[in-house]
Amino acid sequence: MWNYFPKIDKTIKVPSSMMMGSWMGSDFTNDDLVKENTYQNDFTAKLTAESDAEYIIELKPKKETVTVWDKITVRISKPDLLPTDQTFFNESGEAKKKTYIFKC
Numbered sequence: 400m401w402n403y404f405p406k407i408d409k410t411i412k413v414p415s416s417m418m419m420g421s422w423m424g425s426d427f428t429n430d431d432l433v434k435e436n437t438y439q440n441d442f443t444a445k446l447t448a449e450s451d452a453e454y455i456i457e458l459k460p461k462k463e464t465v466t467v468w469d470k471i472t473v474r475i476s477k478p479d480l481l482p483t484d485q486t487f488f489n490e491s492g493e494a495k496k497k498t499y500i501f502k503c
Contacts, residue, residue: 484499
């Protein structure tokens with residue numbers, strides 16, 4: 400992966416050892432941008448909750464999947480079947496990151 404830094408007008412290669420590092424000081428990692436994992440191929444999905452308005456799906460990584468997350472929950476709106484947020488959990492079961500998805 401390569402990053403362009405406009406302040407210094409340079410393009411710098413990001414080594415694989417920095418893929419879990421913060422992307423330009425944000426809450427996203429370099430891996431979040433590249434998304435080497437796919438939910439369909441690398442995780443097992445399970446419907447854990449359902450209400451009139453939403454579904455909650457739990458994603459657990461398969462044994463061969465390389466990821467820092469022990470579990471990801473995805474909240475999906477029923478009317479349009481679009482995700483509204485994702486919560487990422489570490490091996491201790493602590494929620495470490497939450498991504499909100501806003502509709503325009």
